[in-house]
Amino acid sequence: MKLLTFAHRAESQAFLKNKALSFKAKPFAFEGFYCSEKELALLITGEGVQSATEKLAAVCGAYPEITHIINMGVAGILEDSPKLDLNQIKVLRTCYLSRSEGMEFKSFTTSEESKNTFDCVTSHKRALTKEDSNRLSPFAPIVDRECWAIGSVASRFKIPFHAYKILSDRVFESGEVCQQVKDKALFFSESLLNYFLETWSLEAPGPIEAYDNLEKMSKDYSLHFTTSHKRKFRSLWNILLKKYSNEKEVLKKLDMDCFKEIKLSPKEKTSFLLEKMENLSTPFKSELKVKLDQSISPLKNAKCLVRFSENFEDDSMELSLKIRKEADLIHLKKALEKTDYKQIKNLLNGIPE
C-alpha cells in the first residue's frame, strides 16, 4: 500500500475529492487518516516536524503493508535560480533539517533515481524572510516544514520514500506569502494530484516474477538441492553474477555441460557444483586450501589434526594427535619427515612459486 502524506487538508483536497481514488476516512487514534480501495492511503500529518513524526510513525506502526511513503505539498524557493519557478513541481532528493539551535547533521535521501532532483531543507519555523532564505539556502534551494520528518520515519521503518513539492512562494522576496498560498490552495492541490496520477501507477503490484535459476538448473542438469544447499547456491550465485557480467558467462565458467555427463548421484553432483562455484568466487583461497591440503597430507594420513590460524593471519600451524600406542609415534615421525615445512611456510607467506 502506498501512503500519501500532506501537512494540511488544503494541500490534499483534490485527492480527497477525487472520485476515482474514493478515499474514506478511517477511524484511527487521530483524525486525518484515509484509505482508498486502490491500495492507497492518505495521512494529514499536520505542520511541522514533531506532528509529522508522531502521526506518520503511528500509521507506519499500525500498517506494516505500507510499501512506499509519498510526501506531497507546497514548498518555498530559497534562491533566485532559473531552475526554480513558481507553480513548478519538483522531485526532492536529500532533506536536511534546520532546528532553532542550528542545522541537524542527519539527512535523509528519497528513493528517487531521476537526475533532475532538488534538495530541500525542512525548517523548524516558517521561512518567510530574506534572512531565513540566506540562512537556509547554502544547504538546499527549497524549504518546507516536514519532509525531513517523513524521511526520518521512512528510514526507521525501512520504507522507500518519495517527495514532490509544488513551489508556492519565493522566500527571498519576502511579502504576504501565507495568504497568497492559501488562496491558491486548490490549484496547488490539483496540480499535485495530476502529477501523482501521471507518475504513479494505481494498479496493485502483481506477483513478482522471479526467475529461479535453482529450479531450472535442477531440471536441466539433474541436481538435487537440500535446504542448506539452496541457501549456499543462492548466495554464491549472487556473488558470481556480480563478478561476471551475466548468467550465461557464469554458466560457461562453471562448465555446466560437464554436469550432463558426469556419473554422480544428483546430490553428489550438487555438492560438486557448489564446490566449483566456491572456487570461482574465491579462487585464491580455494587454490591455497588445495595446496595446503596436499602439503599436509602425510600428517593427515597419520591421523594428525592440522589447524592454521584464523584466515591464515600468521604463518603458524597447530598439530594435535592422540598417541595410544608406540606405532602412532612412529607414524607421526614418518609423517613429519615427509612434510615439506618450507613449502607450507611459503604458501602461508604468499611466496610466489
Add this chain to the structure above:
Amino acid sequence: MFEKIFYEKDAFSNPRTQYVLNKFKGIPHVEISKIEDIFGRVKKPYLQKRTNLNLFIGEKKGQLVKETPNAYGLSGDPHYYFIHSYNCIYECDYCYLQGYFHSPDLVFFINHEEIIEEMRQIIKKNGSHKTSWFHAGEYSDSLALSHITGELPLYFDFFRDLKSAKLELRTKSANIKELKSLRPSKNIIVSFSLSPKEQIKDHDLKTPPLETRLKAMETLDKLGHPIALHLDPIIFCDDFKSQYEEMLESLFKYISPERIEYISLGVVRFTKDVYNQMKKNYPSSKVHQSELIKSFDGKVRYMRPMRLWMLQTIKNICLLYGVKEEKLYLCMEE
C-alpha cells in the same frame, strides 16, 4: 563543474580566491563567514558529487602539516602530509574520502604561505641530518586542479633550495599543465598512482586512462621532473598477474626503471566505515567480489597469504624489469 562557490569573507581579496572566482564567473558565488558553518555541518550524500558539487574557498585553521601514519613512504625519514585541499573531482570506488568528510564538496585552502611556514619550522626542528618528506594529496588529488588552484610555483620556490626536505605530489591525473612551466627540482617528486587499464576502467571512475597518465609521466620525465610510482591500491582479479605484467611492460616503455625514484606497493584495505560507505555507494563494484575478509583488527582486506602473494608477485615483475630492490617499498600494513 561546480553548482556554487562559497568563499570566506576574509579570503575574498586574496588573489587566489579572485582567480578562482573569475575562472567560474557564470555560477553563483556566495559569501560565508567560515567554511565549517556549512561544509560538513550536514551529511551530504557522497554521490551528489556527480550532480551537485560545490566549491568552498577559505583558510585552513589549526595544524596545517601533520605527521603521516606509520606505513607511509620510504622508511627511516620523518614523513608529513599537508592539508591544502579537501575532496576530489575523481570518483575511485575504493576512495577513503567517501567515509571521511561528511560532504563530497571541494574545499580549496588558500593560506599556502602558512603551510610553508609550518614546513620551515619542521625542517628546522629535524635538522639537516634527516630528510623531511612532505606529501601533498592526502585529502585530494594534488595535480588534478593545480591549474586552477595555482599554488605549485610557491612550493617549488620554497623547496628548490632545500637540501634536507622533499616534496611529493601524488596524483591520478594527467594534468601537468602547471608543472610543465616550472623548472624541475631534484627534491620535488611527482608520484603517479597507477593500476592496470582494466582496473582503472572498473574502479578509478572519471580518472584519465592509463595511457594518458603514462604519457604525462613521460613528458615530465623528459623535462627532468623526478617521477615515482604508487601501485596502490592493488586489487585482486582473476587475471591479476597478467594484468600487472602488461601494465608494467607498457610503463617501462615510457620511462626506464632507473629513472623512477621509488615504487610503493600497497594492497587494497578499508576501515569498516569506508567499506560500508563503499558498499552503499558502489554496491556492484568488483572489489566486493575479490575475496575480501574482515581482518583481525576490524579492517577489511585480503587474507595475509593473499596480500603477501600479490605484493611479492608485483615486486618480482618489477625486479625482472630491472627495478632495483631498494627502490621498491612494500606497504605491509600489518
